[in-house]
Amino acid sequence: MSRIVMIGATGHVGGYLVPRLTEAGHEVIAVSRGLRQPYRQHPAWKEVHRVAVDRDEGDAAGTFAGRIADLRPDVVIDMLCFTPDSAEQLITALRGRVDLLLSCGTIWVHGAGTEVPTREEDARNPFGDYGIRKARIEELLLAESRTPGGLQSSVLHPGHITGPGWAMVNAAGNFDLDVWHRLAMGQPVEIPNFGLETVHHVHADDVAQAFQLALERPRVAAGNGYHVVSDRALTLRGIATAAAAWFGQEAQLRFLPFEEFRSGTSPGNAEASYDHISRSPSMSIGKAQRELGYSPRHTSLEAIAEGLRWLISDGRLDTGGRELRTSAA
Known part of the structure; x- marks a missing residue:
């Protein structure tokens, strides 16, 4: 050893x-x-x-x-x-x-x-x-x-990198916990562009x-x-739709041109969103699978769900008492 x-x-x-x-x-x-x-x-x-x-x-x-x-x-x-x-x-x-x-x-x-x-x-x-x-x-x-x-x-x-212990990239491409709160409550969430940019958890x-x-x-x-990375990347729209459904909600999404989105959030959140969506990563794991035997145990949604459960249990995320229910967790 x-x-x-x-x-x-x-x-x-x-x-x-x-x-x-x-x-x-x-x-x-x-x-x-x-x-x-x-x-x-x-x-x-x-x-x-x-x-x-x-x-x-x-x-x-x-x-x-x-x-x-x-x-x-x-x-x-x-x-x-x-x-x-x-x-x-x-x-x-x-x-x-x-x-x-x-x-x-x-x-x-x-x-x-x-x-x-x-x-x-x-x-x-x-x-x-x-x-x-x-x-x-x-x-x-x-x-x-x-x-x-x-x-x-x-x-x-x-x-x-996603999981219990910290906030993960959300459906707006940043780390603002209010995005998760609003999805859980069925409230409108502003998403840059058409929500088709990707992130890869x-x-x-x-x-x-x-x-x-x-x-x-x-x-x-x-x-x-x-x-x-996980086996597949997610669009911002896909994250929002899935997360809202975990709380029994339908995602209420408002799509904004990025500059309009920027003006409605904090400089830090806007910068984080820009950093992620301007790259829109969707990465292949074929080489790691072939050469190392890498096989991710968590999909992107499973990793996000586990992180959300921790945020809720730690008191960092208010869901209005709504439980997160998903087989992905």
């Missing part, structure tokens, strides 16, 4: 991945900025060694990557690499010292697609700092993997599944990037 150092272990995916790894017999060292509690409690955390390191400070000082290498891992799982400089520091420190680096990317490396579902090898046109940086990080890691003696790396690209445990599969197939995974 492997000694695994996981950077960003207490985040959304780590709450599922850390228990998966410990139950498989791996030794896990969980690295995070502080010793906060993970999103998802599990008895497996009692077997995990916790290390508190601030990556931003360490990267600025040039010490973070060395700290990771000094933990003597066989495998490093990096959930929190956001700049090419940070990636280069980690490559230099780990080269020749670890067997595999698994890095968390994003489907935003593609930008707006042309043919859908989008495949990993399709032409890319990333835009926005986040997508551009993540695309550059992937280029660095995969080029390193192709270099003789280079650090073997794989990049997994999740979609909109994925349950956090399915992301964890993909990382575990890549870890178990290092010779296949190394040098490759993979989409990690």
